[in-house]
Amino acid sequence: MTAPAQPTARDRRRWERYLVNERAEARVYRQLAARREGEEREILTALADAEGRHEAHWLHLLGGEPARLPRPDAGTVVLAWMARRFGSIFVLALAQNAEARSPYESDPFATPAMAADEKIHHEVVRGLAARGRRRLSGTFRAAVFGANDGLVSNLALILGIGATGVAPQFVLFSGIAGLLAGALSMGAGEFVSVRSQRELLEATExxxxxxxxxxxxxxxxxxxxxxxxxxxxxxxxxxxxxxxxxxxxxxxxxxxxxxxDRAAEDDVVGSAWSAALSSFLFFASGAIIPVLPWIFGLSGLAAVVTALLLVGMALMATGAMVGLLSGGPPLRRALRQLLIGYGAAAVTYVLGWVFGVSVG
Known part of the structure; x- marks a missing residue:
């Protein structure tokens, strides 16, 4: 794409924004590199150096360092904040999405090499993020599955029982019983599942x-x-x-x-104990949320609405986290989790209402 002969003031403001974003992204990669060793540190440092080349391009077009610069984009600011405080898997997942949204391919003042760099950077960051996802996937799968199962199953349980018109104390007791039974079942089931899979792999070596x-x-x-x-x-x-x-x-x-001679055992299997413990704790942490309104003394419609709001926020949070770590759109994943959870709860609520009386 041929650049216009005379850049406008709007063009210069855009270059300044590109400049600060490139600097911020380079700092993110260097912060991540400082927390890594060996090959991953070298890769992240090389990415930071590449962002420096892009920074030099915009500085050249601007004719030197501007007197005042805008703040980086909100997404870049969040990325930098997370790089200082959280594990690199979350930061790399965000950086992967950021690299995929590069505007250079359609900007007449960006070189084709810069647009190509951004596409390659996306693949490099995706590869680094994939390493973290593989290390995390076994336990993370059990954790997400456990939390969502606790949220949905216990919400469905207490709504179904509550819709029959029983006393609030009975709803609370049912919710606590469902929490304990489900958490123990999830932990035991996950332990047996992972241990069996590991034993099957060991038998093939x-x-x-x-x-x-x-x-x-x-x-x-x-x-x-x-x-x-x-x-x-x-x-x-x-x-x-x-x-x-x-x-x-x-x-x-x-x-x-x-x-x-031996095929390496698949890391995604994970540890049986860590998977079981994650399933137990995350199921329990999810299952306690819909019970909270009854624990704090609410009953009837007020308790149901409060439970729905709390569970809805939790479902959207876990869905967004899955989307973030998988490199997909967090909002879409969050809404998917919300619809699935509310759909299951609605079915049991209607059944409870059919066999009993309406809440309140």
Missing amino acids: PNDYADDALPHLDLDANELALVYRTRGMPQPEALERARLVVTAAQGGAAPVPRSA
């Missing part, structure tokens, strides 16, 4: 059962190559691998590291 037989195998006629083929190696590679292992074993050399 190589072991040392046949290691003592390796020195006695015929170098040219042995079935060790079949072992490697069952692990997914092509036939030529499996044959070569078998010859190397047998030769090393017969010569008394150090064995080939078993890690070279």
